[in-house]
Amino acid sequence: MRRSELTLFTSREPGSQQNETVRLALRAGLIRQFGSGLYAFAPIGQRIRASIIDHVDREMRAIGAREVSLPQLNYSGMWEESGRWGDFGGEMFTFENRDGKRMCLAPSHEEGIVRLLSGTIRSYEDLPGLYYQISRNHRDDHPRSGLLRTKEFTMKDAYSVHATAESLDEQYERVREAYVRIFEDLDIEFVIADAENNLMGGSASEEFLAVAETGTADLWYCPEDDCRFGATGESPQSDLSAGDDCPDCGGSLAAGEGVEIGHIFKLGTRYSEPMGLTVDLDDGSRQDVLMASYGIGIERLLYSLIEQHADEDGCRWSADGSGIVAPYAASIIPLQYDDELAAVADYLYEDCGPDQTLLFDDPDQSIGERFAESDLLGVPYKIIVGNEFRETGEVELESRDGETEYLTIEEVPERI
Ligand SMILES: [Zn+2]
Missing domain, CATH: 3.30.930.10 (Bira Bifunctional Protein; Domain 2)
Structure with a gap:
């Protein structure tokens, strides 16, 4: 979505x-x-x-x-x-x-x-x-x-x-x-x-x-x-x-x-x-x-x-923040939704499945608002497309509980 x-x-x-x-x-x-x-x-x-x-x-x-x-x-x-x-x-x-x-x-x-x-x-x-x-x-x-x-x-x-x-x-x-x-x-x-x-x-x-x-x-x-x-x-x-x-x-x-x-x-x-x-x-x-x-x-x-x-940030759907009933499997959060980052975010969105992911594509939302909203809904993962991608070509995968790892674009759909 x-x-x-x-x-x-x-x-x-x-x-x-x-x-x-x-x-x-x-x-x-x-x-x-x-x-x-x-x-x-x-x-x-x-x-x-x-x-x-x-x-x-x-x-x-x-x-x-x-x-x-x-x-x-x-x-x-x-x-x-x-x-x-x-x-x-x-x-x-x-x-x-x-x-x-x-x-x-x-x-x-x-x-x-x-x-x-x-x-x-x-x-x-x-x-x-x-x-x-x-x-x-x-x-x-x-x-x-x-x-x-x-x-x-x-x-x-x-x-x-x-x-x-x-x-x-x-x-x-x-x-x-x-x-x-x-x-x-x-x-x-x-x-x-x-x-x-x-x-x-x-x-x-x-x-x-x-x-x-x-x-x-x-x-x-x-x-x-x-x-x-x-x-x-x-x-x-x-x-x-x-x-x-x-x-x-x-x-x-x-x-x-x-x-x-x-x-x-x-x-x-x-x-x-x-x-x-x-x-x-x-x-x-x-x-x-x-x-x-x-x-x-x-x-x-x-x-x-x-x-x-639930914790102070919002819903969680299991003890480890994952959960089979979460509304989306992952949020895709570009630091800015423009140019190259928007293109990568769109690509991930199609590849991971538009019905299973929430793409934060509204340029009027601040990055903080995007993070807060994803956590409030209890989405288990955030795929963050930002500075790291510009430098290494990798995106950051952050779990609802704050654990992070770095993945190539190709690795993301399978991981999700
Ligand atoms: Zn007992």
Whole structure:
């Protein structure tokens, strides 16, 4: 992208009522607030959000999940069948349509997946199955801490269906491992907490929580490497304090806050039984389908990445300033955008890929402004075309964390 053609939605006056992380997202122009609990994503924020979605999507496909798209707008019928109509902690948006029919914006999709599968899944031979979607969901939640509790948010939700408890346990474990990979690859510091089932019902559930200064829940967690023990107020082990021994490794527990970034549930027959989703077994009997559900909050991942890695200069997208969701792989920064330096910058821009690089070609910007803007957005590398190039024909590659090396023009695209 040429900087001269890019409108940045940066804000000089991010709301003083917001926490540091949301203020940075506003300052860097990733988001714009549309009201309490409602945010829009500006182009740079949307690039990052889309990369997170791509990353989650790839891992779901890799474990054999099949993508579906369920309606966000639902009639009340299936929610009455499951017994959850009007029973969603007051968080369900409900209304009447022009014909006086009761409708809602789906706060989750357990009912929807049962409706989709009803009449198609008939025999135990049709099982197991794993289905997912990545879509906007709506809950009339009390807005809190900007991107953490919003009335509209993006969820990756997945549902698995099974004939036996063994099959359900296996799939649950496979998704759990995929979640660990997803969060590790994003470089998020997280723990896993046992959770009592709440609105979803069922027999077991676990929460994935990013460690945060400002989160969605109080968290007791083990800071040891490779130990992922965590507990919240919803965990069976609720009487913990900082300094207690970690039940998993014996390390010393810390206390803080966590952002719930993922939640997985063994639902059992909580939805299939009231909604009549059954299969024929090979002995001729019928049985309720066993289910599990698996959620990831996309904006909460974005929030956690900013919160855990940002520094005084702006966003960073991983502990070492690189990161697979950075808006651009590199900024191309000529000391002046004219004559020979402009020609070299243009050449690098074409060679590295205009979609993957941000070319600072606006002659009205000072060099300091170019550096500051690149760092604010968290672009992992700056390719600086300047005095060094005039003398040696090499450009300077500077990482977001200030490490520099010198490369010939030909070496740059591969390095990026
Ligand atoms: Zn531990």
